[in-house]
Amino acid sequence: MEIRNLVRVIEGRRVVDDVSLTIMPGQVTCLLGPSGCGKSTTLRMIAGVEMQDSGEIWVDGKLVCDTVFRVPPERRGIGLMFQDFALFPHLSVADNVAFGLRSCSAEEKRARVVELLDRVDLLRFVDGYPHQLSGGEQQRVALARSLAPRPRIMLMDEPFSGLDNRLRDGIRDDTLALLKEEDTAVLLVTHEPEEAMRMADEIALMRDGRIVQQGAPYNVYTRPVDRAAVAFFSDANVLGAQVNGALADTPFGQFLAPGVPDGTDVDIVFRPQHVRLDFDRNGSGPLPTATDGVPARGTVVRARFMGHESLVEFRMDFDGSILKATVPNVFLPAPGKTMWLTVPRNRCFVFPVTHM
Ligand SMILES: Nc1ncnc2c1ncn2[C@@H]1O[C@H](COP(=O)(O)OP(=O)(O)OP(=O)(O)O)[C@@H](O)[C@H]1O
Numbered sequence: 001m002e003i004r005n006l007v008r009v010i011e012g013r014r015v016v017d018d019v020s021l022t023i024m025p026g027q028v029t030c031l032l033g034p035s036g037c038g039k040s041t042t043l044r045m046i047a048g049v050e051m052q053d054s055g056e057i058w059v060d061g062k063l064v065c066d067t068v069f070r071v072p073p074e075r076r077g078i079g080l081m082f083q084d085f086a087l088f089p090h091l092s093v094a095d096n097v098a099f100g101l102r103s104c105s106a107e108e109k110r111a112r113v114v115e116l117l118d119r120v121d122l123l124r125f126v127d128g129y130p131h132q133l134s135g136g137e138q139q140r141v142a143l144a145r146s147l148a149p150r151p152r153i154m155l156m157d158e159p160f161s162g163l164d165n166r167l168r169d170g171i172r173d174d175t176l177a178l179l180k181e182e183d184t185a186v187l188l189v190t191h192e193p194e195e196a197m198r199m200a201d202e203i204a205l206m207r208d209g210r211i212v213q214q215g216a217p218y219n220v221y222t223r224p225v226d227r228a229a230v231a232f233f234s235d236a237n238v239l240g241a242q243v244n245g246a247l248a249d250t251p252f253g254q255f256l257a258p259g260v261p262d263g264t265d266v267d268i269v270f271r272p273q274h275v276r277l278d279f280d281r282n283g284s285g286p287l288p289t290a291t292d293g294v295p296a297r298g299t300v301v302r303a304r305f306m307g308h309e310s311l312v313e314f315r316m317d318f319d320g321s322i323l324k325a326t327v328p329n330v331f332l333p334a335p336g337k338t339m340w341l342t343v344p345r346n347r348c349f350v351f352p353v354t355h356m
């Protein structure tokens with residue numbers, strides 16, 4: 001499926017602003033972005049339940065929808081699974097799953113229903129009713145229902161958000177396996193980076209109606225396009241600096257800013273897990289190196305144990321600002337303790353400050 005230059009204007013605001021995307025069979029593409037950035041609106045236009053102001057949707061090289069021509073939603077071969085999925089309460093589990101199966105015999109229907117219920121591990125409920133199922137079980141039935149007609153494209157809008165964490169991981173992985181098995185092209189909307197990293201082959205990062213970055217999870221995480229893209233995936237530390245001779249001078253030493261004109265304000269952005277910590281030995285820290293730069297001293301403000309890591313906040317000697325560092329496992333230095341922080345160069349991002 002190819003989406004070309006989709007635009008949706010609501011009350012004079014470009015809620016979806018020139019979005020283009022390609023989605024491939026057997027692949028999960030995640031539309032990831034903060035609340036209100038236009039994810040659901042994009043999905044609704046693709047599903048055909050909302051009309052775009054401009055742009056086109058193509059499937060298999062055939063036009064499905066532009067501003068003049070439109071294939072009606074039910075004939076697009078697109079499966080939908082939304083957060084507020086609703087099973088039909090008066091229909092049995094089997095009939096719910098069979099609901100979208102039209103042009104096939106009763107035996108074929110039954111076989112497909114059994115196959116899918118078995119796959120989501122709910123065959124024992126085949127003749128039960130929705131009210132007899134837990135929330136997670138209902139969600140799996142809804143999944144089976146949306147997959148029953150073998151849609152080649154599946155649109156999912158935060159389909160796992162109603163579930164508790166542990167249940168969610170299991171259902172997410174099962175869903176993913178099922179979709180891959182059926183070679184479905186999936187567009188999954190979420191505002192949670194962890195979910196996107198877990199599910200996606202490709203992430204399209206969306207902000208203010210636009211896709212600001214697209215790529216494999218690893219690339220989007222390790223080569224963010226701007227400060228907000230860093231901060232969307234994790235905590236981010238930011239140092240302000242000014243460029244002089246393609247170098248930005250900071251208390252952590254100089255950072256390369258190739259191609260950035262003299263006098264430009266830049267943000268040097270780095271994640272807490274990349275900050276290196278050293279103990280304070282009578283007021284001195286480690287020696288500067290080319291890769292790690294110059295150490296700067298800070299005082300522990302607080303330290304918290306987060307489960308798989310510890311988060312330590314420092315008040316820096318150089319300007320009193322707070323920087324965060326995370327350390328694997330348990331590391332809980334007492335508040336007031338001084339330590340030296342270094343910032344490895346290959347883990348930092350230097351972005352010119354954009355004044356909006
Ligand atoms: N029918 C409408 N009337 C007015 N504003 C709308 C309408 N539909 C969407 N919007 C606005 O468009 C923007 C994008 O909405 P959308 O539902 O696509 O966001 P989203 O990215 O899905 O957010 P969330 O993660 O919270 O679900 C929001 O600011 C929303 O208020």
Ligand SMILES: [Mg+2]
Nearest residue numbers: 039040041157
């Ligand atoms: Mg939404």
